[in-house]
Amino acid sequence: MKAEILCVGTEILLGDILNTNTQFLSKELANMGFSIYHQAVVGDNVERLKNEFKLAIERADIVITTGGLGPTKDDLTKETAAEYFGKKLIFDEDSYTSIVEYFDKLGVKISENNKKQAYFPEGCTILKNDYGTAPGCIINEDNKIVILLPGPPREVLPMFKNYVVPYLKKYQEAVFVSKVLRVVGIGEGNAAEKLQDIMDRQTNPTIAPYAKDNEVTFRITASAKTEKEALDLIEPMEKEVRERLGDNVYGTDDTSLEEVVGKLLIENNITIATAESCTGGLLAGRLVNYPGISEVFMQGAVTYSNDAKIERLGVKKETLDKFGAVSSETAAEMAEGIAKTSNTNIGVSTTGIAGPGGGTEEKPVGLVYVGLYINGKVKTKKLNIPGDRQKVRNRVVTIALDWIRRETMRSNNASSH
Amino acid sequence: MKAEILCVGTEILLGDILNTNTQFLSKELANMGFSIYHQAVVGDNVERLKNEFKLAIERADIVITTGGLGPTKDDLTKETAAEYFGKKLIFDEDSYTSIVEYFDKLGVKISENNKKQAYFPEGCTILKNDYGTAPGCIINEDNKIVILLPGPPREVLPMFKNYVVPYLKKYQEAVFVSKVLRVVGIGEGNAAEKLQDIMDRQTNPTIAPYAKDNEVTFRITASAKTEKEALDLIEPMEKEVRERLGDNVYGTDDTSLEEVVGKLLIENNITIATAESCTGGLLAGRLVNYPGISEVFMQGAVTYSNDAKIERLGVKKETLDKFGAVSSETAAEMAEGIAKTSNTNIGVSTTGIAGPGGGTEEKPVGLVYVGLYINGKVKTKKLNIPGDRQKVRNRVVTIALDWIRRETMRSNNASSH
Structure with missing residues (x-):
């Protein structure tokens, strides 16, 4: 069956809020095996809402709307759906009682407007709102299923999971x-x-x-x-x-690269330390994303200045003078330096020009060296990465993590042969 | 003038990614005074894309699409737009050269498929992609403006700001x-x-x-x-x-907190070093976001294990034994330790339980201490932060940066009185 999502709300059209409902609903529907070919957003406007609603319902078997169930005059979703199916709006006593109770709990006086939220298209299934005032509803007519949900994500999510998913189960084909x-x-x-x-x-x-x-x-x-x-x-x-x-x-699935690296290191009892210049702590930050990394991640050093590279890592002043901070030689000494001072099996280093300034013809923005000290040997990798500062740094971190992964797998394979 | 946004991508329809492009573009267009009445998403499907494109262009003066400019066969946006206006697709040598250069820089072999990205509807204005391979383009025909942008937000944002906004300026009414x-x-x-x-x-x-x-x-x-x-x-x-x-x-506007902190430190010639446990390098990473920070940011240490706290920062074993790693006392010794060993004016530290595991009744997930050594004195701050691992850590970093900002302003004011 085909499903469509139609969100109603001028605040989405203006970009004031991010449309997270559509992502949530699409994912849920896709997981249930419904096909989604369209998502749309329209404002709180009678004619445009009518047109968009008509388009959606002609194309799809299931139309899910969000928004437009509020107490004000420009909340029109129920009215539009009722009109499409030629239904009257009927007052529902139970829903009104729930709305009154909700306001009582908040200690807020209910407004006359809120009565509007207790009217529903004749013959529909009412969906209780456990987290707000606007109940939803399902109209099932002429082989079309129209599901009207409120706007706020914290109301949409539980209403969908608790009431809509069970309702749709019988329509799942696969x-x-x-x-x-x-x-x-x-x-x-x-x-x-x-x-x-x-x-x-x-x-x-x-x-x-x-x-x-x-x-x-x-x-x-x-x-x-x-x-x-x-x-x-x-x-x-x-x-x-x-x-x-x-x-x-x-x-x-949801496995992250840092999780794979973390697990490999822990399984093989390989300790690691990081020495970062251009990535400034982001590599350590990615490793620490994986809880439990503390077993093997001994130290991270952010050595952005030349002094720090010399003092903390023992990079030679001559190396910096001769080859510069952004060089294969410096990357190598950084990697070896952090491993030896932290007493770890692996030392990994980054040094480069992340931009926006600092580039020269010989060493342009995006030039980065990664150093990897492993099994007593040090290797370096030269990278040229296009993009802005953030992109360069994130990419370096991914490349470094991937390199650690490959080398760890390799040395692991070698030792087990 | 009326504008519409049409995003093309099955991954959006399936809910695999959140549609942030639409929000960004809507906000920008609204700020420029254009009216937005519809947003839509359609998959990588010829017929549906054609229909949706036709609907959009009939309703609006400006249609902006994102996605479908990639190198694969199901990337069809340019083809669809060209067909609508009865235009041929023409090979653009300059664009191809840029794409080749982009791949060269990455050290990745260009695939034959990528040639497709250098074909454009005849007579259009090509929009350079400074952050990816797919250039965009603008077709201005029959009083309609169609703007085709790539999919990834990192490419869409700069392309829109740098090339589309200047183009649309002449159409702005206010x-x-x-x-x-x-x-x-x-x-x-x-x-x-x-x-x-x-x-x-x-x-x-x-x-x-x-x-x-x-x-x-x-x-x-x-x-x-x-x-x-x-x-x-x-x-x-x-x-x-x-x-x-x-x-x-x-x-x-776009000023970041780290930029404000960086400038304050540099102006006042105050040096800083960081010692991070639970934030694992993210604080250093945020500081290094600000180019030029190297003048004052001397060293960052990621000391996730107790051993590292003792060896690198000189935290006393007794302190760790008596109060634990997550304590005001440890945070204080970490901050003082990093400042003294790095010979800086400020030392800032973080230690806490970021979760998901590791919490106890006495020290629950979200308990974090921040230490700040400044002007020869050390202070600590106790935080209780709700949320997941990533949220806790990001929040700690923001709070630490803000604390540095306030203390630097204060000591600056005090010394100038």
């Missing part, structure tokens, strides 16, 4: 199961190219790429009668994707 | 000028209460509060015939707001 493969170290274009034929012939399961925060994800989604059957459909495609992308696939 | 006052150290509710009567009687200028990332902003917007007139309207309201909120107002 179980949809998704698995997300998380990929790092390869661009979206290249990754997609490697999977082009799979993506071209996709039916069930489907596969969709998405690039975000220096990573690419591939979502494989299968529909079937049972969860087990859906998982069985996903398995061979997942296997194929993993074979083609190799160890660029670092995890699945 | 000048709208906004000034944002940035407020920290007071909640949205309390701040709004102090400004209630101003907010109640607002007409031109308007004033709108917005809470984000532990800060509150008040956007004052005036419309007038000229920018000068609009600024004159804003001035008295700004003065009134500043008087009521006092030094909670830390800056305006």
Whole structure:
């Protein structure tokens, strides 16, 4: 079945609030196996609301609206839906009692306007609002299901989960199961190219790429009668994707790169310390995202100045003078310095020009060196990263984490052979 | 003039990502005086995209799309717009060169697919993408303006601000000028209460509060015939707001808290070092957001383990044994320790339980101590912060930065009296 979401509210149109309801509802509906082809937002205006409502209901089997159930004159969603189906609005005593009680609890005097919130299209199913004054309702007529929800997310979420999901269960045709493969170290274009034929012939399961925060994800989604059957459909495609992308696939679903790195280090009892210049603590911050990292993450140093690099890490003054702070040589001494002074197996360093200023022809903005000291040896990586300061730094952190992951896996494989 | 926003992307329809582009674009367009009556989202599907595009362009004078400019076959926005206006897609050599250069910088091999991103509807204005591979474009035909932007917000924001806003200026009917006052150290509710009567009687200028990332902003917007007139309207309201909120107002427009702190430190020649436990480098990371901080930011230490606190900062073992790592006493020794070992005027420390685990009845998740060593004295602050790990840590960083700001201003005022 096809579902659409129509949000009503001038404050969304003006960009005063972020439309989180649509994301929430879409995700929930997609997980239940309904197809969503349109999302729309319209203001508190009779004609435009009518037109948009008509478009939605002609295209979809299920239309979910949010907003426009308030007590004021420009709250018109119930009126619009009732008119479309030729229904009268009827006063509901129980709902009014709930609204009165809600105001009593708050110690606020109810206004005459609020009475409007207790009127509903004849024959509809009323949805109790446990977190606000505006009840919702479901109209099920002519093979169309129209679900009217309030606007505030803290009212929409519980109303949907507690009352709408159980109502829609009987309309679910299939179980949809998704698995997300998380990929790092390869661009979206290249990754997609490697999977082009799979993506071209996709039916069930489907596969969709998405690039975000220096990573690419591939979502494989299968529909079937049972969860087990859906998982069985996903398995061979997942296997194929993993074979083609190799160890660029670092995890699945909500796993973060720092979690994978953290677990690898802990499992193999490998300790780590960080020495950051251009990333200024963001690498340590990412590692510390993973609770439990304290077992292996011994120290982080943010050594932004040359003095700090010398004093804290033992970088040689000659190295800085001869090669500069942004150099392979400095990155190497930083990585080795932090590992030795913190007595860890791994030392990782960053030094570069994150911009916006500070670039030269020889060393432009975006030039970054990452150093990695591991198993008594130090290696460095030279990067040229386009983008603004924030983007450069975030990308460096991802590349550094990925490098730690690969080297840890490698040394682990080597030692177990 | 009427404007509409049409986002293209199955990942938005499925709720995989939050549609922040629409909010950003709506706000910008509203501030420029354009009317927005519809926002819509459609997937990567030829027919539905065509229909939705047609609806939008028939209703509005300006249609802005995001997404669907990528390198893959289901990226179809340019094709759809070109077809609507009966235009051919033409290869643009310059754009292709830029894309090739972008990939070169990344050290990533360009894929054949990416060539698609250098084709544009005949006669359009190409919008350079400084932060990604997909250039945008503007088609101005038959009294309709169609603006095609990429999908990722990081690319959309600068492209819109740098290239689209200047383009649309000549179509503006009134000048709208906004000034944002940035407020920290007071909640949205309390701040709004102090400004209630101003907010109640607002007409031109308007004033709108917005809470984000532990800060509150008040956007004052005036419309007038000229920018000068609009600024004159804003001035008295700004003065009134500043008087009521006092030094909670830390800056305006895009000024960040770390920028204000950085400038204060540099102006007064005050050096600083950080010692972080629960925030794990995020405080240093925020400071380093401000380019030029290296003049005063000497060292940052991430001392997540007790051993690191002892070895790097000289926290006494007895202190840790008696009061625990999360204590006022430990925070104080950390702040003093980092300042003395880094030879700085200020030392700031964080230690706390960011969750999700690790809380006890006596020391629950969200309990955090911040230490501040300044002018030879050390103070600590006890915080109880609700929310998840990420929220707790970000809030601690903001509170610490604000504390540094206030203390630096105070010691500066004291010494100049």
